[in-house]
Amino acid sequence: MANPRGFLEVTQRELPSRRPVEVRIGDWREVYGPRDPEVLKRQAGRCMDCGVPFCHHGCPLGNLIPEWNDLVRKGDGRAAIERLHETNNFPEFTGKLCPAPCESACVLGINQPSVTIKQVEASIIEQAWANGWVTPLPPSRVTDKTVAVVGSGPAGLAAAQQLTRVGHTVAVFERDDRIGGLLRYGIPDFKMEKHHLDQRLAQMQAEGTRFRAGVNIGVDITWPELIERYDAVVVATGAPKPRDLTIPGRDLLGIHYAMDYLVPSNRVQAGDSVEGQITAEGKHVVILGGGDTGADCIGTAHRQHAASVTTLAIGYQPPSERPESQPWPMDPTVFEVQSAHEEGGERVYLASTVEFVGNAAGEVTGLKVAETEYRDGGRFPKPGTEHVIPADLVLLSLGYTGPDYTDLQSQIGVGLDGRGNLKRSDDYTTSVPGVFVAGDAGRGASLIVWAIAEGRAVASEVDRFLQGDTDLPAPVRASDQPISI
């Protein structure tokens, strides 16, 4: 039983400290220093063990948060990792990368700062790895069924691990040269060092999951061929298509999609050399879009010694407190200071870019920016407010529009739904028997925690398809959405 008065005794959140900015921007290692176990116990002890734990609902995985909070409070890390792994295959990923809708839903958050759930999660798995409590769990018997998982991001990996463990032979295909999808090349090391990924992949490999990097399904192997070769196929190829900004000057040199900038940088961190790497060194960098990818660009640019870094966001600066329109327990948009924001640069709001300005060489030199005006339910540049911001490197991090679907559609007729995602049913099936869609490919760009949840759920459906029945858990349906009005 949790300490019923814990939340009254410790009223504030305590987060682990980030390494000093001047130190951390000199390297690429993770920004967070070690966590103090006593602080974590104290924070976990603030959990109220609610009759209706909204955190557990707010988490798409259905993490058993009150239960492992209490185990951490009592110092039983061994039991805590078991309870955590019960619902989450990769807590080290979510513990570092998830924006934690659970904390937004935390009941304590109604009138007090919420429990630092994410930190508790991260510490549980860290301790578990450190103590060798995470071991491969190969199946006790194998079936005669094979499954191809296309895409090695969190959804694909989760599906693969679940299906491997119940005895199916699973091959994970990745068109990139290394396994991991966005986890590998989309996330800078200062947010998650890649050895975390590698040690998890090693566990999966030891369990029997097969990894096939550098194979582009649809091209190297056609979809019909793949379907022929496997009893089931899981499409977990993500929603990588970036949103563009088609305004005058878009074809100037020096304007890139954020991923085109981040991926080479992350490759270099992985020890590769990348020819023609876009780097921010010595440049005035302007980033369009104030989301997580934008923040990754900021951190990367600083580490590359940019001359200046400016982020332009078209809308209002979000409020620092939860707005009334997004009541508890919704996951609200609030003004956040991520680690990258601490490291420097300017964040400009209500900035509508109307034109990229370039020089004769066709290189971008600046952006013509107007103040945003909200009108008729839309956002428009306010006439007469234009001014030019200098820039030698412009990064577009305006979100993602959906999956690559051309080969799928042309080869097996799996096309898009009305929202631009791969068309599937509530149970992740497509029009082609045996082909399933999971993760961002079906949901649209979302959170890593949704990807893992979908990966787990699709595995359950695939198992049922292959065996007629399943013991695998299915935490979400394809149509499930976060709580909202």
Next chain:
Amino acid sequence: MTMKGPFERHSAFPAPTGLYNAAYERDACGLAMVATLRGTPGHDIVDGALRALRNLEHRGAVGSDAGTGDGAGIITQIPDRFFREEVSFELPEKGRYAVGIAFLSADSAERIAEKRSVEGIAREEDLEVLGWRVVPTREEEIGDLARETMPGFEQLFVRSHSRGEDGLGLGGIALDRLTFRLRKRAERELGIYFPSLSARTIVYKGMVTTLQLEPFYPDLSDERFESTLALVHSRYSTNTFPSWPLAQPFRRLAHNGEINTIRANRNWMHARQSQLSSPVLGDLRPLFPIVTEGASDSASLDEVVELLELAGRSLPHAIMMLVPEAWENQLDMDPAVKDFYEYHSRMMEPWDGPAALVFTDGSLVGATLDRNGLRPGRFVITSDGLIILGSEIGVLDVDPATVVRKGRLRPGSMLLADTVEGRIIEAEELKSSLANMEPWGEWVREAEIHLEKLPEREHIIATPQSINRRQRTFGYTEEEVRILLTPMGQTGTEPLGAMGSDTPIAAISERPRLLFDYFAQQFAQVTNPPLDSIREQVVTSMTTGLGPEGNLLEAGRDHARQVVLEFPVIDNDELAKIGHLRHPNASAASHTLSGLYAVNRGHEGLRERLDELCREADAAVDKGVRFLILSDRHSTVDLAPIPSLLLLSAVHHHLIRGHKRMRVGLVVEAGDVREVHHAALLIGFGASALNPYLAMETVEQLARNGEIVGVEPEKAVRNVITALGKGVLKIMSKMGISTVASYAGAQAFEAVGLSQELIDEYFTGTTSILGGVGLEIIEEENRQRHELAYPAEINAKPHERLPVGGEYQWRREGPPHLFNPETVFLLQHATRQKRFDIFRKYTKTVDDQTEELMTLRGLFRLRTEDRTPISIDEVEPVESILKRFNSGAMSMGAISPEMHETLAIAMNRIGGLSNTGEGGESPERLLNPETRSRIKQVASGRFGVTSLYLTHATDIQIKMAQGAKPGEGGQLPANKVYPWIARLRHGTPGVGLISPPPHHDIYSIEDLKQLIFDLKRANPAANIHVKLVSQSGIGAVAAGVAKAKADVILVSGHDGGTGASPLNSLKHAGTPWEIGLAEAQQTLMLNNMRGRVSLHVDGQMKTGRDVIIAALLGAEGYGFATAPMVVSGCILMRVCHLDTCPVGVATQNPELRKRFTGQPEFVQTFFEYIAEEVREYLAQLGFRSLDEAIGQAHLLDVDKAVTHWKSEGLELEPILSTEALRPGVAIRQAEGQDHELAEHFDNQLRELVKPALETGQPVSVDLPIRNTERAVGTMLGNDVTLGYGEDGLASGTIDITLRGTAGQSLGAFMPGGITLRLFGDANDYVGKGLSGGQIVIKPAEGSVYAPERNVIAGNVIGYGATSGTMFISGVVGERFLVRNSGATAVVEGAGDHALEYMTGGLAVILGETGRNVAAGMSGGTAYIYRLRSERVNREALSSGEIELSPLDSSGREIVRVLLIRHLEETDSPLAARLIELGDAALDDFVMVTPRDYKAVLNTRDEALAQGLDPDGEEVWSRILEVTGG
């Protein structure tokens, strides 16, 4: 045509229709006994008894047909002179013939045939028929319903053919043994009932009122009708259906109260029949069953008493055997008497009351109370040998100068007179003669087996893997381990929960559920009281004997040869000892039945295995095995365990059917048992002991690996045993059962969702109302659990130790909850933002149960196709619907002042009713029309129930039970008794407050009638509500409550919210309101009582659809509690009991209260939206108002679209039955109750004291009074409070002298300014709720007896008094000053349980007390002269909660002053003597104070001295420190 049984003829019980079942009918009553010791019979005795009966009229009841009473009767000696002169044939000598009335057919032709048949049996039984006499009756005297079922009355006279040694015909008991056979056979073979047929006594009884008995039977008025003794009885039944045979007295006794344990007693008597034999009674088989079908509990008791008496035990012996006193925990009892009781406890479980019994065998006459003494019995003995005993004093007038003794029956004690020898037999004499009859003690000590004396066995420790595998096999969840077992292992107590239950019941749950979950605990409400097993532990016993029983009709050493278990839950080592018991010849005395079946063979396999096990049990018994162990151990992948309850009950009932049950003891070794409810079920279905081995191994492991902290594994196991055992005791107490011996086999459960076929085969005799699943589904559920233990691939869920659960706290993987994150969010947002669109989303989410069934009502469909919809504009407006809404009864104490006031304001604004809950209301709110709660609740704790509180009520609600924990009391822990709560409740800050399980003025239905009477007089303008909880039989209770003149009956569902409740009650007691409401509606209509009352309902009401369904099922008012709390910010934290509610809703913590965000507007919006939805449904159904919809159950049917694997077998039609709908029978409230206010005694007082009321000038009055005048001073008190407010009039303004015997509730709720001065006697409940007035009672003028040695007033004096004074010159009954919180009282002696639950005020007791003084006393002070410390509540004394000390100087002063006042007011000779003794007397007084109370007062005094605010935070934390709160 099948023959009607003896209790079915001359009765008009409807056949079971809808949910009504006559088996639930209850009754209670008044009784009296008149006898003389002068040795000669006379008509004066009969006449006196009949007069006494007439003076008990108010204890009986009349039904819808005002002329028909519930029954009355008389038993006397045979009036030999009368008969001899009346009959035409010659009678043998007095005592050598037997006579009795036969209830024959009213049809004369049939009657002739019947008489011939009776005569035939008589010949076979060695009897000669002397003749028949037609009994004169006057049928014009009785009611229509009674007349319609009236039998033909003829008296049969017989003598024996055989001659005795004296050459004469047999006489007395010898003749009665023959007539017994005749009577029994006439009942069995002909269905003919004889009220009596005896050479010693005769009974006249019928469906008459107390006033009609004598006119109906003119024989009784005949001067020649003589006797030395007479017993009379007046019955109060819960129904209005006449039954002539069920009127009392029966053959040996009359009974007031109820036999709570009747089901167990009947079952065991049935099982014992095979063992019965008696040389004097002959072949008993033609007479079986001993206990007749269709009889009342009293009738069954009488049948067994009669059997024992005829077989050779004396009548007092038989009674002491069946209704023993609470001997188990009595320290000061003669060991030989204890041996007597212990020996007999091996042959017969107690027939537990509440019971007052009067009995006679024709020469001995006596009366007794059961161990709890919950029925009144007062007696007077005069110098000329007259003994008068009755439920009340004053039933018969006697000259005070002739009185030599006035007494009362005490718990377990007996008043016995021998009318032949002409003397009183004192209890000591009787007991010692019985104790020395046989060497009981020697037999017991030689034959009993005690486990601790057997060789120790090596303890086996299971491995974690084995424990986990088996936990999965038995369906354990993480939640159960965390929430149930860990706390039990840690603390030895069952954990608490809050906020009710909102998950589906087992019957409609999608998930596999344990068989245990299909059973709901029954509990006592209204017709009998629950007990307080903690504070009144002295009357409880957990000891049972395990092993065969001998012939009940004999006695010998072998009868005691049993294993004695002090606790019904045993550990693994104890079980091993039983398993290794040997016969003297070294062969095994125990046999283990392995309860496993081949799981791949499904339900067929299960059924066959059960049959096989039953055969194995037979064989073992035949071989002489004495102990059967039913085990579910050692399951494998192929062999699954049979649910232990099924295994046990199947074998138990099989052995009963095969007449072998009494030859073995049954022990269950059960892996599936892990909560209190499970243990209770196994004991309730016949196990003598159970070994929940897996629960124990689980906590053992939890302790070993540190999840249970600081407790050794062995201790953790003991803790589980304690928690389960104490929990079972508490469940027993809910039914009012004190001993596990009479709970075992009592089957005090009802099934919800099990098919009748399954019940009949394996759970014979259990009620199952809605049909449901059979063995096939039970097996299916079992198999699903079993498969979890053996998954195809263990790595599908490699990290899952056990399934997560989610029954108590919401979990995604768990069962659905009506309130979940989605619905809580939608509801809060909709009402706060005034968004009806979102509100619809909320109600749709709650109502839409097509995917996951949550409630029974979810299965119903509105038959809109039968109706033409109308425009919503034609439907009554929202405003008029709002008036029907109530908010739940939640006390300030349970919820925060902010929450409480928010609800009150909102309800006042919409015209609905909010409810104070138990716990008073501050005068500021009470008098403010904006913030007051219009319903004032009166619960068992009577917190803050003052004249002011009642006077300013719109409605008054008597809380008989609460949905979340029916049959239980409550406790407000010390740390929640903040100063403002203490003020409201008249308690002490920082000192916990107890609400007892029963109302101590309601132990039966006629008591409830009395409380309604009192409250109605405390505020004649208020409607009186009675709150009941849904369970089978609630219909009968509701009809009884309607007869008791309640204005409103509230049916609460089992799932309602609460601030704190043991988890087993939260989940397993009571039934959904859909069932209870329908049963109440149908039964009220069958009785034609529906029109007199309004029916309300509550329990997890959440949407407009819920309201419309409730309306169609018959409800007129609708209560909501959880939903408006959620609207106000509640997020179902379920920690109300911890005072840590983080949103300020259910907490008193000032810091947390600041977080409250609710607004009355939100709550108003909620109710407006609900009303709007109701309008929409009404429009769809074509109704213009809710009134038109009420009771139209035919517009519901079972939604065919909503079916799943379990609900398919449910038969919901009985809920929707409209069979009770008949022309001329009201379907909803049509008229009010006639409260007969104009006839109340106080009307004359009001006239006489007019000047005082109008101008405050002093007035004196002097009037005679008698026992039928009840609640005298209460209505006058209401006038005073209305006129003069809380403090009433100046002291002594109205001075009323009364002479005679006052009826019950003298001076109830009387405010300041009134003095009642009674010369005479008073009955029960004097000064109930006294609110400032003064009551003085002293013996009638001319009395010669010593007041301090005689009883002058009854039980439960000063219950819930808040202020005022009482001076009583004499001894009073049980529970003196129970829950007093402020009054001062002086008496000269008191019965058991004095000062119980007292929280304030002052008591001075100048004489002897009974047992269990100061149990649960948490405040106030008592000064007791020569207190015997062994009489003080043992637990409280040894723990130091209660302190005894000599008087300090201020104590001496207080006593001195009160003694002087007592003398002045009462002329008490005792007071005079003590005053004369002076200091010497004061030295002999003992001060009784609760430790915490004293400490808190000291702390506050110190704080005041330091200039601190005693109610401030600083002092509060000091208080909590001293009380450890």
